[in-house]
Every structure is written in structure tokens, then in C-alpha cells.
Amino acid sequence: MSAMIIDGKELARRTRARLAGDVAAVTENFGAAPGLAAILVGDDPASETYVRTKRRQAAECGIRSTAHHLAADTTEADLIKLVHALNGDETVDAILVQLPLPGHIASHRVLDTVLPGKDVDGFHSRNAGLLAVGRPETVPCTPRGCLALLRHAHGDDDSGGLGKLAGLHAVVVGRSSIVGRPMAALLTAENCTVTLAHSRTRSLPEVCRQADVLVAATGRPEMVRGDWIQPGATVIDVGINRIERGGASRLVGDVAFDEAQHVAGAITPVPGGVGPMTVAYLLHNTVELFHRRRADEAAQA
Ligand code: GUN
Numbered sequence: 001m002s003a004m005i006i007d008g009k010e011l012a013r014r015t016r017a018r019l020a021g022d023v024a025a026v027t028e029n030f031g032a033a034p035g036l037a038a039i040l041v042g043d044d045p046a047s048e049t050y051v052r053t054k055r056r057q058a059a060e061c062g063i064r065s066t067a068h069h070l071a072a073d074t075t076e077a078d079l080i081k082l083v084h085a086l087n088g089d090e091t092v093d094a095i096l097v098q099l100p101l102p103g104h105i106a107s108h109r110v111l112d113t114v115l116p117g118k119d120v121d122g123f124h125s126r127n128a129g130l131l132a133v134g135r136p137e138t139v140p141c142t143p144r145g146c147l148a149l150l151r152h153a154h155g156d157d158d159s160g161g162l163g164k165l166a167g168l169h170a171v172v173v174g175r176s177s178i179v180g181r182p183m184a185a186l187l188t189a190e191n192c193t194v195t196l197a198h199s200r201t202r203s204l205p206e207v208c209r210q211a212d213v214l215v216a217a218t219g220r221p222e223m224v225r226g227d228w229i230q231p232g233a234t235v236i237d238v239g240i241n242r243i244e245r246g247g248a249s250r251l252v253g254d255v256a257f258d259e260a261q262h263v264a265g266a267i268t269p270v271p272g273g274v275g276p277m278t279v280a281y282l283l284h285n286t287v288e289l290f291h292r293r294r295a296d297e298a299a300q301a
Helices: 010-030 047-060 076-086 109-111 125-132 139-155 180-189 204-209 274-300
Strands: 037-041 064-070 095-096 170-174 193-197 214-216 234-238 239-243 250-254
Touching: 010 047, 010 274, 037 076, 047 064, 047 125, 047 274, 064 076, 076 095, 076 109, 076 204, 095 109, 109 204, 125 180, 139 204, 139 234, 139 274, 170 180, 170 204, 180 193, 180 214, 193 204, 193 234
Parallel strands: 037 064, 037 095, 170 193, 170 214, 214 234
Antiparallel strands: 239 250
């Protein structure tokens, strides 16, 4: 059996095209384009690449963006000062703090300084809490992108009512606040039966084999093997790991793709799966925050 390859690049392209139309309309309506401010601390090359990609694709959709690149030894107090300034900046609808931050900075204190109404990643504890209790406002971009890929793979057009994922057993491997935990909350809201597994889960391969939907977000290259997968399952690979093999450098996911593609019913590739969807939903969230702020302002007027 050969799995259907879920084309995240194409789905992200369609999502961005839809957003570009929306951005053009609101820019005409309100006389200003949605604004995104990105904060990057230090010189991590992968983070620099992610922020550059996010800003380039924002520009292609008509979203204004500004970048604030701070030195690696920036203090937590100075970073928090910048976040306060962006919170008060009328031209900024969405604030992105690229993670990871240097070790001397407590990420949670910085993320909780971002106004929840400008928190484009949904990392503020208020937004994380709202998602956990089933009243989501801003949802983290990667899990939101994964959900869109899953709906697409299952032919679910999000037209309301009970979706096509309802009743499926979803296993999420990885309990990070960026991906695993919000992913489990989103799948619960889709009426999946959800297992949130992690590095301490006993008999992890056996638990994974029970999954109709398997989301791998472990950060460990090719950890999920072909024989961990139930034949026909849908596999979403969140990992982006650069490895050296045979003298060459290449990107692999958290799933051993060459094995998994002969077992899964559908699978995301790396690259070209989840990655482009994360960026597309960052832009989606930016536009959503713009709309919400204008609606709140109109309600207060
Ligand atoms: N670092 C890894 N993934 C993400 C993400 O989705 N958003 C931000 N801000 N930083 C990240």
C-alpha cells in the first residue's frame, strides 16, 4: 500500500490566496492593512529563516510587517518593554515572539505580557486556557494548520455539524504548549477520542498503533517507525529536523517517512507538509485579530 501524500504546500497556497483577497478588501474598507510585528532575540539561524519566511509571505498577502531583531544578551526587562510598546502601537494588530528565547529569559513572562487581543500565536495563558476549556479565541498556528490538513485528508469541508473526524481515535505524541497540548484540545473539540502521549508513555509504539489519526510532535528525528502505525491511519508529521547523513544535510520529520508511507493511508511529507500551513495560519490569525479589534472598537463606539 502506498499512502496518499497530503500536500501542505498546495493547501497553504490556497489558504494564502483566500487571505490575500480578504486583506485587499479590508485594506480598502479601513484604509489600513493588518499589521504584524515580529520579535526575534539572538542569532539562531533556523529562527531567522522562519521569521524571514513569515514576513515575506505576509507581504505577499498584503499584510504589513515590522521586525524587531534584538541581541542575544537582551535582558528580559528590555524585551518586556518592547512588548509593552507594541501593545500600545495602534498600527500593530498582531505580535509574534519567535521561540525559543535565550535561556536567561522566562518565555512565559514575555508571552503573558503580549495583549491577548494581539497574541497571534495564541501562546498567552489566557488564550491557552480558553482553548483548553473549549472556548477558543486565538489558536496556535501549527496545530490549527494540522487540523486543516486532517480535515482536508478526510474530505471534511468544515460545513458545520458533526465533522468527519468525529469518533476517531487520535494519538498526539508530544505535550508541548506550542503543538501537543493545543492539538489535543482541537481534536477533542472535533469529537475525536484523544490520547496525549509523550516521552514517558509506556509501550509508546503500541499506543501509536491504536491511532486512526497520529500526530507526531516529538522533536526527535524519525522516532515514529513504520510498525508504530495502524494500516490506513492518517499521519501528520510536525517535526522539522536537520540531520547529516552520508556527508549531506537534509530535513526529516519525526516520522520515518520511507517506512510509514507503505503503511499509512495518508501522510504529510517533510518538507512541504505542516511547515507551510503554520505560516498560512499565522497570516490567518493576523487577519482574524485585525477583524476582532475593529469589531471591538465599533462595539465600544
Ligand atoms: N517556534 C517554533 N514554532 C513556533 C511558532 O509557531 N511560533 C513562534 N512564535 N515561535 C515558534
